[in-house]
Amino acid sequence: MDDTDPKTRRSGSRIRQVEPTWSRRRFLQESGLTTAMAVGMGLVGYWAYTPEAMRQKHQEILTLKDFRVAANALYPALVVVRGRLVEAMVREAVATLGGISRFVQRGERVVLKPNVGWDRQPEQAANTNPEVVAAVARLCLEAGAGAVWVTDCSINDPKRSFSRSGIEAAVQQVGAMIKLPGGDDFRPTNMQGTVLKVWPVANFFHQADKVINLPVVKQHSLSGCTLAMKNWYGVLGGQRNQLHQNIHASIVDLASAVRPTLTIVDATRILKRNGPSGGSLDDVVWGNTILAGLDEVALDAYALSLLDLTLDQVPYLAMAEARGLGKTDWRNLNWQERQS
Amino acid sequence: MPQLRTIRRLYAIFFFCLFCFLLWRTEFTHLQGYEVHLFLELDPLTALASGLTSATLYRGLALSLIILIPTLFFGRFFCSWICPLGILNQAISHFFNKRRPAEYVKQNRYHPIFRVKYYLLTVLLVLAAFGVLQIGLLDPMALVTRSFVTGVWPALQWSGAGFYLLQPHFLGGVGIALFFLAILLANRFMTRAWCRVVCPLGALLGVLSWRALFRIRRDVDRCNDCLKCVSSCQGGCDPHGALRVSECHLCMNCLEQCPEGALHYGFIQSRTSLGQPIDISRRRLVESGVTAMAFVPMLRSSYGVESTPHPNMIRPPGALPEADFLARCLKCALCMRVCPTNVLQPALLEGGLEALWTPILINRLGYCEHHCILCGHVCPTGALRPLTVTEKVGSSSPKPSEPIKLGTAFFDPGRCLPWSMHTPCIVCEEVCPTSPKAIWFKKVALTDRKGQTVPLKQPYMEPALCIGCGICEYKCPVADQAAIRVTSVGETRSWRNRMILDGQTPT
Numbered sequence: 075m076d077d078t079d080p081k082t083r084r085s086g087s088r089i090r091q092v093e094p095t096w097s098r099r100r101f102l103q104e105s106g107l108t109t110a111m112a113v114g115m116g117l118v119g120y121w122a123y124t125p126e127a128m129r130q131k132h133q134e135i136l137t138l139k140d141f142r143v144a145a146n147a148l149y150p151a152l153v154v155v156r157g158r159l160v161e162a163m164v165r166e167a168v169a170t171l172g173g174i175s176r177f178v179q180r181g182e183r184v185v186l187k188p189n190v191g192w193d194r195q196p197e198q199a200a201n202t203n204p205e206v207v208a209a210v211a212r213l214c215l216e217a218g219a220g221a222v223w224v225t226d227c228s229i230n231d232p233k234r235s236f237s238r239s240g241i242e243a244a245v246q247q248v249g250a251m252i253k254l255p256g257g258d259d260f261r262p263t264n265m266q267g268t269v270l271k272v273w274p275v276a277n278f279f280h281q282a283d284k285v286i287n288l289p290v291v292k293q294h295s296l297s298g299c300t301l302a303m304k305n306w307y308g309v310l311g312g313q314r315n316q317l318h319q320n321i322h323a324s325i326v327d328l329a330s331a332v333r334p335t336l337t338i339v340d341a342t343r344i345l346k347r348n349g350p351s352g353g354s355l356d357d358v359v360w361g362n363t364i365l366a367g368l369d370e371v372a373l374d375a376y377a378l379s380l381l382d383l384t385l386d387q388v389p390y391l392a393m394a395e396a397r398g399l400g401k402t403d404w405r406n407l408n409w410q411e412r413q414s
Numbered sequence: 415m416p417q418l419r420t421i422r423r424l425y426a427i428f429f430f431c432l433f434c435f436l437l438w439r440t441e442f443t444h445l446q447g448y449e450v451h452l453f454l455e456l457d458p459l460t461a462l463a464s465g466l467t468s469a470t471l472y473r474g475l476a477l478s479l480i481i482l483i484p485t486l487f488f489g490r491f492f493c494s495w496i497c498p499l500g501i502l503n504q505a506i507s508h509f510f511n512k513r514r515p516a517e518y519v520k521q522n523r524y525h526p527i528f529r530v531k532y533y534l535l536t537v538l539l540v541l542a543a544f545g546v547l548q549i550g551l552l553d554p555m556a557l558v559t560r561s562f563v564t565g566v567w568p569a570l571q572w573s574g575a576g577f578y579l580l581q582p583h584f585l586g587g588v589g590i591a592l593f594f595l596a597i598l599l600a601n602r603f604m605t606r607a608w609c610r611v612v613c614p615l616g617a618l619l620g621v622l623s624w625r626a627l628f629r630i631r632r633d634v635d636r637c638n639d640c641l642k643c644v645s646s647c648q649g650g651c652d653p654h655g656a657l658r659v660s661e662c663h664l665c666m667n668c669l670e671q672c673p674e675g676a677l678h679y680g681f682i683q684s685r686t687s688l689g690q691p692i693d694i695s696r697r698r699l700v701e702s703g704v705t706a707m708a709f710v711p712m713l714r715s716s717y718g719v720e721s722t723p724h725p726n727m728i729r730p731p732g733a734l735p736e737a738d739f740l741a742r743c744l745k746c747a748l749c750m751r752v753c754p755t756n757v758l759q760p761a762l763l764e765g766g767l768e769a770l771w772t773p774i775l776i777n778r779l780g781y782c783e784h785h786c787i788l789c790g791h792v793c794p795t796g797a798l799r800p801l802t803v804t805e806k807v808g809s810s811s812p813k814p815s816e817p818i819k820l821g822t823a824f825f826d827p828g829r830c831l832p833w834s835m836h837t838p839c840i841v842c843e844e845v846c847p848t849s850p851k852a853i854w855f856k857k858v859a860l861t862d863r864k865g866q867t868v869p870l871k872q873p874y875m876e877p878a879l880c881i882g883c884g885i886c887e888y889k890c891p892v893a894d895q896a897a898i899r900v901t902s903v904g905e906t907r908s909w910r911n912r913m914i915l916d917g918q919t920p921t
Contacts, residue, residue: 089655090634091688101681105627112483119479122471127796128738129469269915316915324915 135272136263141285141335142368143177151407152367152376157414160205160342160364161212166414167338167366168213177336178284180218185225185282186210186250187334188241189290189305192351193230196240199343199358200351202290204240206340206364210286211250222250225278226308229351253278260311267327269320274311279332287337287370291361291377293349297321298388299381300350301374302337303329303399322390329370329399339365339373341380371400372407418666418679422494426501433498437562438577440751440792449474453498454555454746454794458482458622459615463549464795466542467741472796482622489623493609493616493663494648499554499597500609500616500663504648506598507605518645521604524652524693528610528661532694533702535617540706545737546713546768550744552614557594560747560771564760565591567751583779584750585759590771609663610650620660624692628680629659630668632687636676643668643677653677656688718766723911725901727765728775728821728882730758731782731806732790732799735907736765742797745771749789749798755780757884758789773798775820777884777900782820784847784883807881821882822904822913823852823875829897832870836862840871842886842898852879853886853898877904877914 096104149172155163168174178184188202196204207224214222224245228235232254236242242252260274279285289305296318297304306328307314317324341361345352352358361380367373371394378388385391385402395402433453440450451474454460461478465471481492493500513521538549550556564584569591571578584590600607609616623629630653632643643653646668651661653668669677719727719736730749733739750758750773757780760771773789775782787806790798801818808817823842827833832840832855846853855871862868875898882900890896903913 089639089687091656092634093682093686093688095684095686096682104625108486108625108627112486115482115486116479119471119476122465122469123476124470125473127468127470127472127742127799128734313910313912316913319915 133262136261136275136280137266138263138275138279138331138333139282140333141282142333143335145368146172146176147408148172149176150367150410151369152372152404152409153365154376154409154411155364155366155414156362156411157364158362159414160203161209163342163364163414164206164209164338164366165213166412167364168210168336170410170412171336171366171368174213174217177286178214178217178219181220182283183221183223183281184214184219184284184286184335185223185253185278186214186286186288187226187305187308188224188288188340189292189300189308190226190232190235190239190241191229191308193234193238194352195238197343197355197358198352199290199345200292200349200353201235201239201241202288203340203342204244206338206342207241207288208244208248210288210338211245212248214286215249219284223253223278223282224250225253225255225276227255227276227311228308255311263331265327265331267323267331269323270317270327270331273314275309276311279309284335285332287334289337289339290343290345291339291341291380292345292352293347293381295349297325297390298383299374299378301377302339302370303374303390303394306332322393325390326393326397326399329394330397334370337367337370337373339377341365341377344380346381367409369400369404369407371395371402372404372409375402376404376409417670419670422664422666425495426504429496430498430501433558434562437559437567437751440748442752442754442786442788445752445788445792450752451746451748451792451794452477453496454559454744454748456481456492456496457553457555457615458485459549459553459618460555460744460795462618463539463542463547463553464742464744466539467545467547468738472742472794474794481619485619485622485626487626488628489626489659489662489664490616490619490649491664492619493613494665497554497615499558499613500606502558502598503601503606503609504665507601507648510602511605515642515645519641522644522647522650524650524658524661525610526693528650529694529698530611531613531617532620532692533698534612535614535621536699536702537706538614540703541710544707544710545741546710547741547743548768549614550746550771552612553744554608554613554615556744556746557597559751560745560760561590561594563747563751565594580756582756585776586762587760590760605650606648606663609648610661616663620692623662624660626659629689630657630662630664630677630679631682632657633676633678633683633685634687635685636674637672637687638674638676640673642671642673646671652690656690658690658693660692713768716766718768723902723908724764725903726774726776727761727769728777728884728900728902729905729907730773730775730789730798731787731818731820732801733907734797734799739797739907740768740772742795743772744795744797746794747771747773748792748794749773752788752792753780754786754788755783755888757781757888775884775900777887778896779888781885781888782883784885816906817848817881819881819904819906820884821900821902822877822880823882823884823886823898823900825873825875826895826897826899829892829895830873831891831897832872833897836860836868836870838870839891840873841889841891843871843873845885845889847883847885848879848881850879852876852881873898878916880904 192200194200255276263275292300341363344361347357455474458478461475564587648665649663790800831837843853
């Protein structure tokens with residue numbers, strides 16, 4: 075025997091060792107236990123057996139709630155407020171529509187959807203005026219809203235967009251919250267549209283009790299304009315750049331999927347050219363106007379005049395009217411113009 | 415009664431021939447309902463690891479219980495009696511690792527390096543538990559199938575065997591072949607080095623056989639310590655000593671070598687030597703597991719097809735969505751064997767490290783035959799769904815269904831003969847298999863350099879009809895880089911890798 079190898083020597087003591095012979099009881103125990111393991115494996119196999127390679131992952135497909143409040147003939151459908159003091163204009167507009175208590179109840183979670191698409195400063199008018207957003211947030215909090223969330227799916231980097239638009243600072247000052255959608259914040263949602271079926275939508279809109287649309291008035295080279303209805307691009311994640319392939323139908327699909335409680339259009343500054351991103355102060359003119367109402371089609375139709383556009387240049391409005399989303403003929407609605 | 419070793423050798427020859435036979439059958443004219451993926455289905459490790467990633471035991475993988483359950487009672491019989499790689503390793507060791515008896519004894523003793531396989535198994539199973547299936551890199555069934563498909567079989571063809579009509583070629587096949595040859599060559603230095611040191615399936619079966627009732631037993635009174643058993647031991651399991659049952663391959667060599675008849679295979683008897691448990695350190699085991707766990711988030715945050723679709727990662731028809739696909743694909747290459755056009759190729763790093771050697775289509779080498787559905791039917795784990803022809807090509811009646819799209823073809827007008835060289839061609843339109851054809855043309859009359867008017871047909875592609883089969887790219891006469899090329903965009907299995915707003919619902 076090779077006794078020079080330390081390993082052999084170590085086990086050498088065991089070479090002569092003998093296992094105790096098993097009693098009948100020991101044998102039955104040992105073989106019974108092994109048989110039990112075998113049966114267990116068989117059962118696990120039986121349980122796991124499937125003709126499909128993957129277990130079905132059930133992902134719920136949601137639809138968006140209707141956030142509208144009941145129509146009320148006492149109040150105008152469309153308000154136009156002219157002035158220079160943004161907060162006062164916003165308050166005047168909401169008061170004319172029946173006051174914030176018509177739209178927001180105590181304890182409700184209100185989601186504000188300004189246009190915060192771009193890493194631009196307020197003067198460049200590519201995003202909603204932060205004063206408008208802050209004023210609406212303050213109104214909601216005064217009405218006793220449980221939480222006010224401000225969100226958008228920006229085109230530029232969201233952190234930069236919310237910061238440099240001034241909206242983050244303005245909103246946080248009044249005590250509302252910024253919600254930036256991250257990778258896990260989207261839920262597959264059936265938009266039930268003609269071109270938009272199931273798309274990822276930021277979950278904040280599913281969690282909201284009320285949604286207030288806060289668009290800005292901008293020129294857009296493909297659709298003609300970016301107004302209230304087009305602002306709903308910002309609820310979508312995913313490859314929404316595909317929507318340009320059929321932009322008018324997409325806008326109508328979006329506006330019929332997201333029915334907001336209230337829409338307040340920021341026309342304090344108007345981006346007339348090189349929209350929707352702009353970049354030069356030469357592209358911006360003073361509008362000194364706030365529009366508010368419950369009918370997005372009428373609001374968009376009214377705002378066309380601010381961009382020197384006509385109805386036939388913007389096909390989505392007629393399509394939306396045909397779909398029953400609102401009236402393009404705002405002159406025949408109950409509308410009011412105020413000075414503030 | 416014939417010797418157990420002789421019986422084992424007969425079994426080994428039978429199963430190795432069966433493996434080769436089934437691999438030969440894995441082809442359009444010979445498939446005929448043969449269970450050609452039998453060896454991959456018998457493999458308990460593929461069943462366990464793919465079960466960990468998706469909590470399923472897919473169809474034929476249930477056959478692995480045939481190996482799993484007897485192993486509990488009888489030990490690692492699979493390794494020497496059934497496993498083609500084990501049989502190959504044993505044969506090579508037997509013929510090419512000739513030593514003097516004393517050297518044999520030294521070499522065939524247990525060595526602590528044999529523990530490595532248990533740690534590798536731990537790493538691979540922990541990865542699988544977190545949804546990362548990399549077992550196929552080292553699993554012997556996947557490895558030997560892949561090596562035969564992309565290495566041995568094409569080499570036989572090259573040497574004149576005539577298995578194929580045309581010589582098959584495989585992307586990076588040389589890497590797979592070198593890895594395989596290195597495994598075989600290692601037997602020259604240590605008998606069954608792969609099986610003893612690396613094989614994760616061996617490790618799994620070793621763990622399962624830890625309380626096997628049937629094992630090699632030595633009568634300590636009859637034994638005269640001649641060590642002949644050790645000199646012929648394949649597993650390095652110390653039959654002369656306290657048997658390491660988890661290392662024993664059940665080659666039965668020791669039984670036949672023992673001049674005293676001191677060894678027997680079976681139940682415990684009086685005066686039977688001790689057994690030994692698996693020699694692994696709990697600390698190393700935990701270290702291996704923790705390392706694997708730490709690797710998962712790093713792997714998941716690296717660039718891959720899931721984060722960013724890659725144009726060249728065109729998957730075979732019926733492939734699951736990429737994340738599920740990677741959680742199921744063993745890289746066994748059986749789909750590449752059955753593919754009649756040689757279009758299926760083992761990917762390199764296009765789809766990230768995780769997708770190494772998974773099947774992709776390289777349309778310059780072949781194309782996806784319109785009515786061919788073979789790949790999904792040989793896939794042992796369901797990474798490729800078994801399709802019907804109707805599912806693949808779509809139908810208009812009775813139930814209208816969309817065809818399965820692998821990608822979309824794009825023209826490169828600068829290389830296209832009618833587009834930029836005033837030369838008639840339109841081969842792509844001719845071979846386009848869909849009806850109506852996805853490739854269509856406009857008749858134009860262009861003026862060439864000499865001022866003569868040339869009537870031409872210039873091709874276009876209709877994205878709603880293109881299924882990405884790649885025959886246009888394969889048949890394009892521009893021999894090096896085709897003037898029409900398929901990329902993965904528009905593939906049915908992904909709802910992110912798209913370009914056209916078509917209202918498709920994600921699945």
